[in-house]
Amino acid sequence: MCETVAILGVGLIGGSLALSFKERTCLRVIGFDLYEEDLAFAKAAGAIDEGYTKLLPAVQDADYIFIALPVDKIKQAIHSLTELPLKPNVMISDVGSTKAEIVQKGRALNQQGITFIGGHPMAGSHRSGFKAAHSLLFENAYYVLTPDPDTPNESVEQLRQLIEKATKAQVVLMDAEEHDRVVGAISHLPHIIASGLVYQVGKYSEENEWFHRLAAGGFRDLTRIASSHPIMWRDILLSNVRELVPLMDDWIEQMKEFQLAIIRRDAEKIEHLFDRARRLRDQLPDRKKGIIVRTYACYLDVPDRPGVIADIATHLANEEINLSNIGVLENREDAPGILQLTFRQEEDYRRAVQCLRSKGYIVFTNDEKEEKDLVSVK
C-alpha cells in the first residue's frame, strides 16, 4: 500500500514538490495551506489528493511531512507538530532557505523520537504561489539535507532516495551552519545587493525618469531577484543575521576596492578585477535545469521600418519553419535594432539562418554575436 506525504504550504516550492510526488511516486499527497482556493487550485491541477486548512487532518496519517512555509512559519509549524498526534514512524523535513535556526527547532521533534531532517532545494524563482510551481523545478539542482550527527543513516538514506526519485534533484549533505554561510553568500547577499541597486536607481529616477527608462539588459539581468516576495525574504534575512553581517562587511570592502581603483584611475587594477571576476564566473558549474528547454537562437540586424517583423515571419512561415520566440534585444533610435529569433529544433534554426540570409537579411549566430559584441566594446 502506498504511503502518504503531507505538504505544508502549497506555494511555489510546496506545489512543485507535490507535483513531483504525484508525477514520479505512488504517494498519496495531502496539502495544507491558509487558503481554500489555493488548495482547490492545487487539487484541480492534480498536485494534491486532498487539501486542508487545519493542520491536524493534514498530518495525522502522514508517513512524510514536508514543511514548505515561509521560514518563520516553518519554526512555528515544527512547534505545532510537537503537540499533535503523529504516526510513530513519520519522517519530517522542511525546505526553508536557512537551516541553523530551523534545525535547532527540529531538535524538539528529535527528542520525541521523531526524525526531523532539515532540507533546502537549491532551485526556485522570484515568483511565488502554486501558479508558479512545476514538477521539474528541482531537476538537476542540488538539494541540501542537513542531518544532525546523531540522525540515523538509514533515515537520511530513506529521505535522500525519496527526494531524488520524486524531484530528480541531487541530494547533498551539509552541516546546517555551513549551509547558512554558503547560501548567505550565494543567495541571501545577492538578494540584498539586487534590491539595493534597484533602490539606488529608483531614488535617482525620482529626479530624472531616464534612469528607469534606460535601464536595459544588464540592470534587468542583475536585479531580477529583487522582484521576489518581500515577506519571504524578510524572514530569510532575519533567520541568517549571524552570517549576513560579516558577509555584508566583506561586500562593502569589495566595493571599496573597486572605488579606490577608480579614484586612482588604476587601469591595471580595474582590468585585473574584471578579468578575475570573469574567470571565476566562467568556472561556475553549468547545471542544466529541467524546465529550461534547449533552444537555438539567431540574431538579425533589422532596419527600423514598419513591416519588417511581419516580412521575416512570412519568409519563415512560407518555408514551414517553426519559430518559438521573437524579441528585440536593443532598440536604439539611431541604429538598427537586433532581433532575436529562437527555435526549439536545431533543424529549424539552421534553415531559418539560410532562408533569411538568402532574402538579404544580415543574420548572425550565437558565436558570431559574441564576437560582434566584443568588437563593438573595444
Ligand SMILES: NC(=O)c1ccc[n+]([C@@H]2O[C@H](COP(=O)([O-])OP(=O)(O)OC[C@H]3O[C@@H](n4cnc5c(N)ncnc54)[C@H](O)[C@@H]3O)[C@@H](O)[C@H]2O)c1
Ligand atoms: N522561492 C524560492 O526560490 C525558494 C527556493 C528554495 C526554498 N525556498 C523556501 O521555501 C519556502 C516556501 O517558499 P515559496 O517560494 O514556496 O513561497 P510561496 O509564497 O510560494 O508559498 C508559501 C505557501 O505557504 C502558505 N502559507 C504561508 N503562511 C501560512 C500559514 N501560516 N499556514 C498555512 N499556509 C501558509 C502560503 O499561502 C503559500 O501557499 C520558504 O521557506 C523559502 O525560504 C524558497
Ligand SMILES: O=C(O)C(=O)C[C@]1(C(=O)O)C=C[C@@H](O)C=C1
Ligand atoms: O532563482 C531565483 O529567483 C532564486 O532566488 C532562487 C534561490 C536562489 O537564491 O538561488 C532563492 C532562494 C532559495 O532558497 C534558493 C534558490
